[in-house]
Amino acid sequence: MSSTQYDYPGYIFAFLLASGGLLGAIRRGSAMSLVAGVGAAVAAAYGANRVTKNNLDVWPSLYTSIALLVLMTYRFTKSGKFMPAGMVMTLSLLMTIRYAILIA
Template identity: 75%
Template structure:
């Protein structure tokens, strides 16, 4: 019986809260929509993994997409927050999900 994907839900929550903070602090609608949207996709993926340990594709896909996007933003801006932090969390998440299907 699969167990609850707590790390996946925490990752999703951090993405959503980060998007919410970007929306509120900077008035950025793009940050708000992107953060909350990617958090929702990650939460959906975590729910799928909670029901079946091998159903990692939504979670792995959003993690890899954010890893690529935020790696680029980190290289361009050189700022750890928020790009470097999301890049790091996405890398750890992608590795974790890749190990689950290996």
């Protein structure tokens, strides 16, 4: 790879996860939302950084998006509420597909 190709979708995904955790903490006073959202965002940002450095190094990003996909699919089917579980489930599915395509 001759020039750096930033993993913008990965960084945007991380930003949305952190924002959602912060919003949950502010609106509902949920420390768990903050910890979970920021923790997932750190993992996603780390993965995006790895993909930025080497576009074939998708494993941290792929594992993070799969874990979120499984967890949020469970939460969405249990609650039936699109926000936040359905939204994170959808974004995680898109990111899982994206990273799976990069390694194919």
